[in-house]
Amino acid sequence: MSASRTERLLNLLLALLNTELGLSRAVLREKVYHDDAGNDVAFGRMFERDKVDLRQFGFEIETITDRGFGEDDPASTRYRIGKEANRLPDVSLTPAECTVLMLAAQLWERAALGSAAVSAMRKLQAGGGLADVELPSGLQPRIKPAGQAFDDVVAAMHGQHPVSFGYLAGSTGREEYRVVEPWGLGSRFGQWYLVGLDRARSAKRFFRLSRMTTAVTVDTSGTFEPPEAFDARAELDTLSELPLQRAVLDVVTGRLLGLRKRAEEDPVDGAGREGRDRLSLTFRDPEQLAEELASYGPNVHVAAPAELRAAVLRRLEAAAAFAAAPSIPVDFPDAGPVPRARKRTSEEQLTRMLQLVPFLVHHQGLHIQDVAERFGVTRKELIEDLKILICSGLPEGYPDELLDIQWENDHVYISEHLDLNRPVRFSEDEAGALLTGLAMLGDLPALAGMSGDVLESVTLKLTGAAGGAGRLASSLAGQSVAPEDSRAFETITQAIRDGQQLRLRYFSLQRDSVSERDVDPLRLYSLDRTWYFEAYCHSKQGLRNFRLDRVEELEANGRPASGLAVAAEGFPAKLFTTSDDDTLVVLQLSRQGAGLADDYYAERTAPLPDGGMLAEVRFGSTDWLPMFVAQHGGAVRVLEPRPVGQAIADWLSAALAQYAD
Numbered sequence: 001m002s003a004s005r006t007e008r009l010l011n012l013l014l015a016l017l018n019t020e021l022g023l024s025r026a027v028l029r030e031k032v033y034h035d036d037a038g039n040d041v042a043f044g045r046m047f048e049r050d051k052v053d054l055r056q057f058g059f060e061i062e063t064i065t066d067r068g069f070g071e072d073d074p075a076s077t078r079y080r081i082g083k084e085a086n087r088l089p090d091v092s093l094t095p096a097e098c099t100v101l102m103l104a105a106q107l108w109e110r111a112a113l114g115s116a117a118v119s120a121m122r123k124l125q126a127g128g129g130l131a132d133v134e135l136p137s138g139l140q141p142r143i144k145p146a147g148q149a150f151d152d153v154v155a156a157m158h159g160q161h162p163v164s165f166g167y168l169a170g171s172t173g174r175e176e177y178r179v180v181e182p183w184g185l186g187s188r189f190g191q192w193y194l195v196g197l198d199r200a201r202s203a204k205r206f207f208r209l210s211r212m213t214t215a216v217t218v219d220t221s222g223t224f225e226p227p228e229a230f231d232a233r234a235e236l237d238t239l240s241e242l243p244l245q246r247a248v249l250d251v252v253t254g255r256l257l258g259l260r261k262r263a264e265e266d267p268v269d270g271a272g273r274e275g276r277d278r279l280s281l282t283f284r285d286p287e288q289l290a291e292e293l294a295s296y297g298p299n300v301h302v303a304a305p306a307e308l309r310a311a312v313l314r315r316l317e318a319a320a321a322f323a324a325a326p327s328i329p330v331d332f333p334d335a336g337p338v339p340r341a342r343k344r345t346s347e348e349q350l351t352r353m354l355q356l357v358p359f360l361v362h363h364q365g366l367h368i369q370d371v372a373e374r375f376g377v378t379r380k381e382l383i384e385d386l387k388i389l390i391c392s393g394l395p396e397g398y399p400d401e402l403l404d405i406q407w408e409n410d411h412v413y414i415s416e417h418l419d420l421n422r423p424v425r426f427s428e429d430e431a432g433a434l435l436t437g438l439a440m441l442g443d444l445p446a447l448a449g450m451s452g453d454v455l456e457s458v459t460l461k462l463t464g465a466a467g468g469a470g471r472l473a474s475s476l477a478g479q480s481v482a483p484e485d486s487r488a489f490e491t492i493t494q495a496i497r498d499g500q501q502l503r504l505r506y507f508s509l510q511r512d513s514v515s516e517r518d519v520d521p522l523r524l525y526s527l528d529r530t531w532y533f534e535a536y537c538h539s540k541q542g543l544r545n546f547r548l549d550r551v552e553e554l555e556a557n558g559r560p561a562s563g564l565a566v567a568a569e570g571f572p573a574k575l576f577t578t579s580d581d582d583t584l585v586v587l588q589l590s591r592q593g594a595g596l597a598d599d600y601y602a603e604r605t606a607p608l609p610d611g612g613m614l615a616e617v618r619f620g621s622t623d624w625l626p627m628f629v630a631q632h633g634g635a636v637r638v639l640e641p642r643p644v645g646q647a648i649a650d651w652l653s654a655a656l657a658q659y660a661d
Contacts, residue, residue, distance in 0.1 A: 006350050008033065010392045012050055013059060013081070014403075017419050018394055022064040022078025031395030057354065058424040059086045087422040091129040091465045097458040098133045100447065104437030107143050107481065113154065113433035119351065120430035122375065123423035126359035139493070141444065141481045144527035147595050149209045150185070152216035153194055157182045157475050158428055162199070162222050166214035167207060173310065175213050180205070181224040184232030186477030188239055190288065190529070195235050197224070206239065210287055215591045215611060226475070233439075233477035242284040248303040250276040255299045257512050258550075273301065286311050294319075295631040297655035313659055318634025320652040322590070323645065330586050330614060330639055332604040337597065352377070353385050357420040360405065360412055368410045386412070393418060425469060432472030434462055440478040445486050445493070483531045488548050491555070492533050495521045499561045502535075505553035506546055510624050514552065519544070520561040536565035582618035585625070586640040589613045593635025614639075626651040 012032050015023060025047065029035050035043055051061050064078045093101065101124075105117040124130040149165070156163045164179045181197040183204075191208050198205040250273045251259060263279040283289045290311030293300055297316075302309040352375055359374070360366075366374075372382040386405055393402030404416035426434075438459045441447060447455065463470055483489040495502050502521055507514050519535035522543075526532065530547065537544040543565055584603075589596055591611035602615035619625065622641075626648045629636055638645040 007388055007392065009050055009053055009350060010353065010388070011395075013054060014393060014418050014420070015395050016054075016059075016061060016079055016081040017083060019080050022062070022080040023395075024076075024078050027395070028079070054081075057351065058427060083419055086424055088123055088127055088425045089465045091124060091127065091461055093124075093129055093131065093458065093461065094454075095131055095133050096454045097461070098131045099135060100438065100441065100454050100458050101130075101434065101462070102133065102135060103139070103141060103444075103447075104434055104441055107141055107437040107440060107478075108433055113429055113436075116427065116429035117433035117437065118376070119355070120426055120434050122355045122359070123426065123430070125374070126355045126362065126423040128362040136447075136493075140523060140525035141441070142525060142527055143440070143478065143481070144530070147209065148592055149212050149216045150192060152218055153182050153185055153209075154429075154476075156216075156218045157185065158472060159218075159220065160223050160226070162219045162224060163216050164219065165207075165212045165216045168211045168213055170208075170211070173307065178207065180207065181226070183226045183230050184235060184475040184477065186232045186236040187479040187528070188236050189241055189285065190479075191285070193236060193239070195232065208287070210291075212592075230474060232475050236477050244282050244284060245286070245305060245308075247281050247283055247289065247305070247308055249279045249281070249293070250301040250303055251279050252299045253277055255512060256296060257514070258507055258509055259296070259300070261507075276301070278303070283308075290315060291631055291633075294633060294655075295627040297626055297630055297651055298658060301658045309659070313656075315633030316630060316652060316655050319630050319632070319637075320649065320656060322588075322634045322637045323629070323649045323652060325637070327639065328588065328608075332606045332614065332616065334606065335604070337602050337605045349385060349388075353389055354420065354424055356385060357389065357403070357414065357417055358423045360414040361417050361421045364413050365411050368407050368412055371412055383407075426466045428469045428472040431462070431466035431469040432476050435459065435466065435470060435473035436476040436478055438462070440481050442480050443482045444480075445482065445489055479529065481526055481529060483526070483548060484529060485548055488551055488554050489524065489531065492521050492524055492548075495556060495561075496523065501557050501559045501561055503553075503555055503557040504546070504551050507550045507552060509550065510621070515539070518557055518559075519546075520563075520565065522566065536562065538562070582620050583622050583641070583644075585617050585619050585622065585638055585644065587615045587617060588637050588639050589615055590635045593632055596632070596636055630655065 012028065015028065015032050023031075025043075028047070029043055033043065033046070054061060059081050062080050062082055064080065066076045102121070105121045108114040108117045121130065153163060162179060162181050164177065167176050167178045168174075169176050179199045180194065181199065182194055183196045185192065185194055187193070191210060194207040194209065195204065196207075197203070249259070249263075253275055259281070260277075260279065263281045286305075286308045290308060293302060293308075294312050294315035302312050356371075356375065360371070363371075368382065369379055372379045375382065377385075386407060389403045390405050391402070401418075402416070403414070403418055403420075405412065405414045407413075438455060441455060466473070492502065494500075501518055503516065503518050505514060505516050517540075518538045520538075521533050521535045524531060524533045530549065532545050532547055534543060534545050536542070587596070587602075588608075589612050594611070594613045597605050597613055597615040597617075600615075600617045600619075602617050604614075604616040606614040608614060622644050625638060625644060629638065629648050630652060638648055
């Protein structure tokens with residue numbers, strides 16, 4: 001979509017919004033399109049494409065015909081856009097409701113619906129229904145991005161297109177090709193599931209995203225109709241948790257302290273290999289445990305069961321094969337990270353302008369830099385938007401029929417809005433992001449002290465405002481993001497609020513050891529139900545991040561926080577803190593693993609022809625990179641530094657050698 005087409009769409013929108021009787025194609029062609037070439041066929045195609053585009057932005061175009069004539073008669077057919085039907089209803093929120101809604105929107109951060117949640121919040125802000133509030137002290141719950149498959153499935157659900165992918169069948173252990181109508185997507189037992197119609201079997205099936213062995217292909221040429229009143233949450237509630245199983249592991253003596261802590265105390269029948277201890281632990285999900293065990297490489301050998309051993313082997317073999325693949329050139333043509341799946345610039349611009357006009361109506365006189373920051377653009381980009389807006393208006397284009405916006409002395413005012421004073425209604429993605437996010441906050445301890453049932457009230461208001469667009473919300477079902485250990489959560493929350501130090505006993509997976517530390521807690525954040533807290537560590541004299549499930553003991557030490565560090569501004573909290581002493585590592589990511597570039601804050605990226613990506617990432621230590629590569633089983637390899645890549649390949653060979661017999 002070119003910039004000129006963006007301007008044309010805006011003018012077409014204004015013309016159709018500001019007519020009661022409707023405008024004929026002839027009038028639109030002359031006054032909006034300025035087309036006198038006489039090619040009716042070309043104009044008709046352009047007009048139909050523009051109608052589709054406006055519909056995607058949330059505007060339904062009404063067709064009016066005179067009595068006795070049909071819609072196929074261009075001379076008697078007129079078009080208009082009903083004002084109220086396309087507007088977001090007024091939503092009045094209390095400060096507590098605004099707080100909850102902001103937490104729900106921020107949940108999605110880098111996940112597929114992150115941009116939709118941001119857009120929905122801007123619409124509420126543009127309509128004057130969103131107050132400026134402070135979030136609970138140091139609290140940032142987030143949903144962990146479930147990879148490119150999650151993004152592709154959400155897009156297919158929205159467009160009602162079938163998808164295809166390779167899948168490792170749990171019943172047979174074999175890889176199969178599946179074609180599925182995606183009805184819903186949800187999280188259970190720490191995993192994301194797709195529920196839909198398996199076309200080959202003509203039956204409803206559940207598919208775990210982590211078992212998909214290829215990228216998801218969306219068939220945009222095909223469509224389907226999901227079942228009426230489909231409810232992803234109800235469907236996922238029918239899933240049963242996997243039965244308990246017993247793993248028998250041979251672990252190198254003196255290593256893997258965290259694994260040993262979870263092992264059963266009863267002795268295991270049979271002797272382990274030389275230099276190893278035989279351990280036993282219970283588990284439910286072989287794929288989930290295999291991801292962890294593969295990351296331990298040559299330090300653990302799976303003796304039983306066969307299904308778990310095969311799952312570990314599959315990851316190690318895929319990682320080794322990727323590491324041994326021919327090297328590719330390392331070339332970063334751009335200075336910084338290249339956004340993935342970015343919408344076309346002019347689409348983003350028109351979406352932003354449709355939110356900008358009502359925002360200015362409700363926020364007269366804001367400084368131009370404040371407006372730019374609210375919309376996440378530069379001052380230059382905002383001025384380009386304003387220049388297009390002030391040249392847009394009704395077909396005749398008289399001075400009083402144009403949008404009237406001034407920004408003298410760097411303060412922005414609008415005096416003529418041409419009925420764009422209300423934001424357009426929510427899209428399905430926007431409604432789905434907010435309503436699903438609200439459902440996931442249900443039992444978050446930080447919300448327990450709010451008066452009344454704030455979650456219920458804000459959900460009802462948003463459901464009413466979303467109307468039919470709330471359909472996607474019933475197709476999404478996330479799990480609660482509440483922490484499993486609420487006591488540690490509440491202790492840290494109270495210490496942040498009171499400005500107190502904490503003493504903790506902490507297990508470090510990377511160092512395979514336990515240490516005691518005094519820390520100043522700064523903020524809590526999560527990835528799904530895995531919670532972390534950022535703190536100033538007095539023993540390390542720097543900022544560190546700690547996982548709550550690895551904290552063995554936690555209590556206040558009676559001292560006030562030192563104030564030597566403060567939480568970084570903005571959202572989100574970073575899981576990793578980089579420094580100039582870190583090692584720059586160039587990763588090659590497959591299409592399925594491209595999301596790791598975001599997870600690890602890549603400084604530079606470059607797309608690859610196969611849909612994968614090059615990513616330059618800073619790592620404080622390269623010692624754990626073999627674990628990182630093995631865990632992701634063929635989704636990532638290290639290209640530079642070359643000695644690190646070779647060391648990882650040798651480490652993977654040693655891990656596979658355990659299973660040579």
